[in-house]
Amino acid sequence: MNLSTTKIEIIAPQEESERLIEELQKAGIMEITHTSHEEVEDEKVRKWEARRAKVDFVRSFLSRNLPKESFVKNLINSFIFHPYNFSYKEIQEMAGSSEIDAVIRECASTEERMNKLAGERMKLREELHILEKFKNIPVTKESKNSLQNFSVFVGVIKKGKREDLISELGNEVFSFSCGEKEKVFSLIYPKGKEEFFQEKIQKYEAKQEEVFWNDLPEREIEKTQEKIEKVVREEEKEKKRVEDLISYLPKVAALVDFYEWEIDKSRRLERFEKTRKFFRVTGWIGENDIKLLRRVIKRVTNVFLLQKTNSEEGENPPVLLKNNGIMKSFGIVSGVYGAPKSDEPDPAPLLAPFFVFAFGVALSDIGYGIMLIGISLLMKKLYKGVDNFFNLFIVGGIFTLFAGLTMGTFFGTDLNAPFRLFDPSANPMEVLILVSIFGAIQIFCGLLIGAAWDIKQGDKRRAFGEKGGFMVFLLSMAVFLISGMQIFLFVALGGLVLLNVIFSKEKKPLLRISSGAGALYNIVGYFSDVLSYSRLLALGLATGIIAMVVNVVAGIAMEMVPVAGIGILIAGVVLVVGHTFNLMISTLGSFIHSARLQFVEFFSKFMEGGGKTMKPFSKQGRFVEIIH
Amino acid sequence: MELGIILAIAGAVIALSLPCIGSAFALSGAGQAATGLVSEEPEKFGKALLLQVLPGTQGIYGFLTAILIMQEIGMFGGQIANVSTSTGWQILLAALPIALVGLMSSIFQGRVSVTGIAMLGRRAEEAGKAIILSAMVETYAVIALLLTILLLNIIEV
Numbered sequence: 001m002n003l004s005t006t007k008i009e010i011i012a013p014q015e016e017s018e019r020l021i022e023e024l025q026k027a028g029i030m031e032i033t034h035t036s037h038e039e040v041e042d043e044k045v046r047k048w049e050a051r052r053a054k055v056d057f058v059r060s061f062l063s064r065n066l067p068k069e070s071f072v073k074n075l076i077n078s079f080i081f082h083p084y085n086f087s088y089k090e091i092q093e094m095a096g097s098s099e100i101d102a103v104i105r106e107c108a109s110t111e112e113r114m115n116k117l118a119g120e121r122m123k124l125r126e127e128l129h130i131l132e133k134f135k136n137i138p139v140t141k142e143s144k145n146s147l148q149n150f151s152v153f154v155g156v157i158k159k160g161k162r163e164d165l166i167s168e169l170g171n172e173v174f175s176f177s178c179g180e181k182e183k184v185f186s187l188i189y190p191k192g193k194e195e196f197f198q199e200k201i202q203k204y205e206a207k208q209e210e211v212f213w214n215d216l217p218e219r220e221i222e223k224t225q226e227k228i229e230k231v232v233r234e235e236e237k238e239k240k241r242v243e244d245l246i247s248y249l250p251k252v253a254a255l256v257d258f259y260e261w262e263i264d265k266s267r268r269l270e271r272f273e274k275t276r277k278f279f280r281v282t283g284w285i286g287e288n289d290i291k292l293l294r295r296v297i298k299r300v301t302n303v304f305l306l307q308k309t310n311s312e313e314g315e316n317p318p319v320l321l322k323n324n325g326i327m328k329s330f331g332i333v334s335g336v337y338g339a340p341k342s343d344e345p346d347p348a349p350l351l352a353p354f355f356v357f358a359f360g361v362a363l364s365d366i367g368y369g370i371m372l373i374g375i376s377l378l379m380k381k382l383y384k385g386v387d388n389f390f391n392l393f394i395v396g397g398i399f400t401l402f403a404g405l406t407m408g409t410f411f412g413t414d415l416n417a418p419f420r421l422f423d424p425s426a427n428p429m430e431v432l433i434l435v436s437i438f439g440a441i442q443i444f445c446g447l448l449i450g451a452a453w454d455i456k457q458g459d460k461r462r463a464f465g466e467k468g469g470f471m472v473f474l475l476s477m478a479v480f481l482i483s484g485m486q487i488f489l490f491v492a493l494g495g496l497v498l499l500n501v502i503f504s505k506e507k508k509p510l511l512r513i514s515s516g517a518g519a520l521y522n523i524v525g526y527f528s529d530v531l532s533y534s535r536l537l538a539l540g541l542a543t544g545i546i547a548m549v550v551n552v553v554a555g556i557a558m559e560m561v562p563v564a565g566i567g568i569l570i571a572g573v574v575l576v577v578g579h580t581f582n583l584m585i586s587t588l589g590s591f592i593h594s595a596r597l598q599f600v601e602f603f604s605k606f607m608e609g610g611g612k613t614m615k616p617f618s619k620q621g622r623f624v625e626i627i628h
Numbered sequence: 629m630e631l632g633i634i635l636a637i638a639g640a641v642i643a644l645s646l647p648c649i650g651s652a653f654a655l656s657g658a659g660q661a662a663t664g665l666v667s668e669e670p671e672k673f674g675k676a677l678l679l680q681v682l683p684g685t686q687g688i689y690g691f692l693t694a695i696l697i698m699q700e701i702g703m704f705g706g707q708i709a710n711v712s713t714s715t716g717w718q719i720l721l722a723a724l725p726i727a728l729v730g731l732m733s734s735i736f737q738g739r740v741s742v743t744g745i746a747m748l749g750r751r752a753e754e755a756g757k758a759i760i761l762s763a764m765v766e767t768y769a770v771i772a773l774l775l776t777i778l779l780l781n782i783i784e785v
Contacts, residue, residue: 335756337760585685
């Protein structure tokens with residue numbers, strides 16, 4: 001339901017402003033509008049912001065160090081909001097105590113140590129990587145610099161060139177050592193022969209490497225490995241320390257929300273219009289909530305004025321949608337499109353029957369219907385806060401099951417059941433006609449809703465002209481197609497033109513006639529709207545054929561493996577994985593395309609959308625849900 | 629081997645290959661965008677994945693068309709049907725809609741997915757809208773698939 005909202009103002013004594021805003025935030029029923037848009041930076045806000053920054057650091061530090069979850073669990077969690085539950089009193093008490101201060105200090109120092117250790121570990125790993133390259137090179141930093149009559153060269157050369165270099169140097173070289181890696185080598189040669197050696201080295205494009213190791217590389221490797229192990233042990237210790245702190249995560253997250261609320265409150269308080277003794281605040285509220293608001297204010301003071309006020313120019317009322325029970329689930333579908341305008345109907349209950357029908361036809365399989373219902377029930381049991389979402393799929397699953405029954409398919413196998421009404425693979429035209437009729441009915445209903453709404457808003461011209469014209473057209477076309485009497489074809493076209501002419505907005509006769517003729521052009525649009533529903537047939541066929549392919553592949557697997565038990569096992573795996581995969585992609589496709597039919601083909605007949613959802617000033621948290 | 633059967637197999641081959649190439653191309657582009665996003669905000673992985681896989685449908689449509697053709701010419705029954713040259717041409721032509729539209733639409737849809745993933749960075753709560761926008765492009769692959777299936781249904785082997 002689209003509840004109407006109204007703009008109100010509250011005037012109350014200045015000294016009650018802090019208590020009043022606290023009560024307003026707790027109640028969470030009013031969207032506060034601002035008269036000034038200046039950012040306020042007062043002392044209090046700065047204090048809260050500093051506190052928030054500190055606890056938010058701890059929160060993000062602790063959540064980064066949470067124990068790793070399985071991939072699937074992570075994937076599911078990324079779609080679900082898991083709030084921590086606290087009562088408001090508990091959070092207030094936490095904010096007042098100094099318990100968390102110690103945690104903040106501990107986290108800050110632990111993070112510093114962890115970063116230092118991680119940096120050290122990375123540096124050591126890098127050194128180790130280089131040292132491993134120079135394994136078997138019998139040179140150390142000291143030995144390189146202490147030789148008086150010889151020069152030492154340690155370097156890297158292109159693959160395969162090392163042997164060529166050795167043979168070219170011949171007897172001139174005092175000692176030549178090869179590293180374990182193919183490209184590494186060291187040379188020791190008499191001083192005074194530099195020119196000869198440099199030339200050869202350059203010829204083979206060998207690059208000199210810095211010798212930074214004090215001991216032989218093999219020994220250095222051992223030492224470095226020991227050092228790394230030590231650092232890793234230290235890091236483990238720090239991680240243990242963090243693990244002990246993780247139990248504080250809910251509390252810290254709650255405090256982040258708490259300071260956020262305080263900042264919000266202080267900022268708004270500063271923007272209230274004030275006189276010496278009174279303040280004034282304006283905002284939007286659902287009409288049914290005004291009484292409740294009066295009671296909320298009375299908790300603080302009896303001296304106040306609460307009355308309706310006019311909205312400013314260019315200001316549109318926010319939209320307050322409220323649905324109960326299963327309609328909440330359909331609110332998810334319409335929510336994807338966005339809110340209707342404040343004077344348009346809430347589309348959620350209107351699209352519900354059409355959406356589930358389209359969804360069912362697009363999946364249409366007894367097996368998948370049962371699977372969808374089962375998985376949804378399981379998810380509802382395993383996770384909190386997902387009821388609305390999975391209720392949608394339970395209803396969708398029931399329709400899938402029924403659509404599957406009419407087409408007699410079970411996981412892609414044809415049951416050849418006597419109750420089968422349609423056979424989309426043998427006779428697709430039948431189903432194409434069925435979905436087109438369904439489309440025409442939905443479009444007709446859309447027009448009907450649009451016309452009723454127009455009349456309610458006092459726009460009779462649009463109701464009878466644009467919408468009435470096409471309703472007559474669709475009805476007469478239906479009668480024509482069923483009876484075959486050509487007269488109804490003329491009734492369809494004539495009715496459409498005539499109604500558009502009679503109820504045209506234009507005053508001049510010529511313009512009236514042209515607007516009637518313009519309606520003829522829109523017929524193309526209506527045809528393409530109806531034909532758009534053919535996607536349901538295509539999606540249904542695709543689901544069925546992929547399921548069939550899975551069965552065929554399972555059959556081939558069973559035939560190909562001659563050992564009876566293993567063949568059945570492999571076929572079983574193929575069936576389970578294949579059908580789960582198909583259910584996933586086909587459900588996604590069915591959902592998206594059924595939703596699209598609502599948004600594009602249905603909504604356009606009675607609403608524009610683009611309303612702004614009401615955002616009540618409340619204690620709604622990013623991490624916390626307050627329990628009462 | 630008769631020309632007819634060669635043409636029919638060619639139909640199956642292009643029906644699968646072209647849309648799969650398109651889907652792979654689109655998924656790789658969207659995947660790169662998603663990696664960038666997930667490196668900053670790992671918690672958005674699920675939604676980014678959803679947007680990435682959307683243009684993958686065309687590949688699956690191609691696959692099921694190929695299977696349909698193989699079934700029609702009896703490649704699963706062990707006994708390959710005697711396909712006349714004319715029928716072979718018919719099957720090849722019937723495969724073209726999903727092959728061509730599948731190839732191009734997946735690439736174009738991939739671009740919408742990429743921008744959708746970029747949108748997730750700023751407004752993850754609006755993921756549904758990004759998904760619908762991307763799925764709009766898929767409409768034409770669905771229509772092409774419908775034509776291919778209807779045509780294959782009519783062709784008698």
